[in-house]
Amino acid sequence: MSHANAALTPRARLRLARLVVDRQWTYAAAAKMFMVAPRTAKKWADRYRAEGVEGMTDRSSRPHSSPTRTSPDLVRRIVRLRWRQRLGPVQIAGRLGMQSSTVHAVLVRCRINRLCRIDRVTGEPLRRYEHPHPGAMIHVDVTKFANIPDGGGHRYLGRIQGKANARATAHRTGQRGNHYRPAIGTAFVHTVIDDHSRLAYAEICADEKAATAIGVLQRAVAWFAEHGITVERVLSDNGSCYRSYAWRDACKDLAITPKHTRPYRPQTNGKIERFHRTLADGWAYARL
Structure with a gap:
């Protein structure tokens, strides 16, 4: 495909070549009309004579051979250091005795030049996915946020003032824990997010039991239906509420196929885990 600043598109090349070959225009006259050099007009005319209309398309500029190209064995060593040790181009170049620009070119070619594309735990490239339409898959999970005492908590006021506010709140509510410590409580936020559209639904509840x-x-399925989304599958972790028979029966009644992530693999449900981080930073603990 021609670049944005190309003087001739494939159609313009064909018109130029036909003026020279079919209408017997001189190279200079045809070149002047299309505002290119006579040598360019000759090139496209010669290619039209040899290949016809098919010769007007772009050709690859890749060389037939690259003698100085990085060897496959060295590429594997670079990729291994990137995957396993998450080293940058400068560190890898120092270990292998080569230029950092060459290492960076290899990383770009292998699409691992950004560390965000490599799993932190396994070191393997991330395999991102997205279901084809809204409702094909929804993610569910529960996140816990500590309730904030009256006047603010320790996150922004410091430990001393935060504890003082917690004691004042406990004195007002009468809620105490072990050793008469203030019990501010925990908010269980049940979240549901659509895999394709990222449309999210959340509720603050008092627990994370199966019935809740x-x-x-x-309620989330009904809410999605109001927005024109029919839920087909639901993906959850292996929490007790999602492994229960009641959850399985509820999904069956809603005509939804329940799915579960692999144990100790929260990355599979990463879309909703990232949504929890957004809730924490932008809502639950945001400074107003």
């Missing part, structure tokens, strides 16, 4: 999770799912 099922109620959230039922």
Whole structure:
């Protein structure tokens, strides 16, 4: 495909070549009309004579051979250091005794030049996915946020003032824990997010029991239906509320196929895990 600043597109090349070959225009006259050099007009005319219309398309500029290209064995060593040790181009170049620009070119060619594309745990390239249409898959999970005492907590006021506010709140509510410590409580936020559209639904609940999770799912499915989304599958972790028979039966009643992530593999449910981080930074603990 021609670049944005190309003087001639494939169609213009064909017109130029036909003026020279079919209408017997001189190279100079045809070149003047299309504002290119006579040598360019000759090149396209000669190619039209030899190959016809097919010769007007762009050709690859890749060389037939690259003698100085990085060897496959060296590429594997670079990729191995990148995957396993998450080293940058300068560190890899120092270990292998080569130029950092060459290492960077290899990383770009292998599409691992950014560390965000490499899994932190396994060191393997991330395999990102997205279901084809809204409702094909929804993600569910529960995140916990500590309730904030009256006047603010320690996150922004410091430990001393935060504890003082917690004691004042406990004195007002009468909620105490072990050793008469203030019990501010925990908010269980049940979240549901559509895999394709990222449309999210969330509820603040008092627990994460199966009955609570099922109620959230039922209300979320109805809410998605109001927005024209029919839920087909639901993906969750292996929490007790999602492994229960009640959850399985509720999904069956809603005509939804339940799916579970691999144990100790939260990355599979990474879309909703990232949404929890957004909730924490932009809502739960945001400084107003």
